[in-house]
Amino acid sequence: MNLIRLQALQTELEKIDLDGFLVPHADEYQGEYIPPHARRLEWLTGFTGSAGLAIVNHSESAIFVDGRYTLAVRQQVKHFKPYNSKYYPPKKWLSQQPVSKIGYDPWLHTPNELKALQHSAEIVGSQLIACEHNPIDKIWLDRQPPPVEPIVIHPICYSGEISWSKRHRIGAILTERKIFATILTASDSIAWLLNIRGNDIPRVPVPLSFAILYATGITDLFIIPRAIDAKLLKHLGKEVNIYSLTNFGSALNKLANQLVLIDPKQTAIWIVNQLKTIIEGTDPCILPKACKNETEIVGTKQAHLLDGVAVTKFLHWLDINNTDEIQAAQKLEQFRRESNELCDLSFDTISATGSNAAIVHYQPTEQSNKQLYSLYLVDSGGQYLYGTTDVTRTIAIDPPTAEQKACFTLVLKGHINIATCCFPPGTSGSQLDVLARHALWQAGLDYDHGTGHGVGSFLSVHEGPQNIS
Known part of the structure; x- marks a missing residue:
């Protein structure tokens, strides 16, 4: 094929x-x-x-x-x-x-x-x-159409800050830098900014959209046309204008003579080519989105408590059941859904045993599915209205070998090094990453992926700018 x-x-x-x-x-x-x-x-x-x-x-x-x-x-x-x-x-x-x-x-x-x-x-x-x-x-003759799911309000009891405050807070930064507007292309940034959520991307509760945020706080939102109810319009207020995605190009053309901020890491070259006077910088929503407010912190803790109950039930079930990768993933999801507060998984569960566990982000299929043996890696998470979780556990199905114990201990040392490290302001994730890998390096070992990442608040399970890598 x-x-x-x-x-x-x-x-x-x-x-x-x-x-x-x-x-x-x-x-x-x-x-x-x-x-x-x-x-x-x-x-x-x-x-x-x-x-x-x-x-x-x-x-x-x-x-x-x-x-x-x-x-x-x-x-x-x-x-x-x-x-x-x-x-x-x-x-x-x-x-x-x-x-x-x-x-x-x-x-x-x-x-x-x-x-x-x-x-x-x-x-x-x-x-x-x-x-x-x-x-x-x-x-691609059987290509699906773009998703058009309802856009829903993410209320203040979960967001902790109204959209007007976020927009004007960032607008003030643009004004200070004499920037007329910024183009937002990251759907999670826009969802955070406007306190909205959706279901256009599997496992990520956001509507696909573009936005132009002006220094005045006024925002133009561009989406695939769909039903917009009166409650959502009231929530967005008079300073947020909704347009069809087809109007995005003409809106960019109107900015031709203005200084516009774009993030060169997140903006398509097509968009950049429509603008004449640009300044490059980081998406101005990324850092404030990452800095969780008190409401979001409380929500994250609540999500992990509820999620932890499901994971604990699963680990107990695993102790007394002989199962395979697919059945284990299904059972873990079943335990999560028992609370009735799970909106979705935060990503497809990584359920991997033996040699499959060496495949980072492995997804079991009917062809690759194995009965659990040796070591079992389960990486999973949930989306709750008040927070997003991402939890990984490694379980010994069979008695671990001396080599497995040694490697596990080296990884554990890295975790302890990171968790107990005191560091000054300005320390980067790449500097901390050395602490996670040091014990492995001493043994001539390493892993070919990042160490840690940020997590959204009922948003993407991977969130920057912070990461340990």
């Missing part, structure tokens, strides 16, 4: 005079989690991870993933040569290919990403060419 799709894309590229095409795991909102209709990389290659890039060429096609997915990509993908992007990034691959014209979808790449790829292509005389239409969409 994947070979047929690859060949169909190559044929389509010939029709539009292109030698190759970039296929990222991305949608126009540049989020980590994307809805089914935007999973072009998965449709083309079979790769289900949350980060990656394929480059389709007539001679050789390649797929690049980070260290979390090096095992998974080899299991899931055929007809594409896999690379670990840390050691052999796409820009290096491009610089070693024959002269060619490679297309890309300007909605699916940020300026930062494209700049590095463009430079590498130019070294060998190749060109990166923006495509008006994504050629994959023409051959």
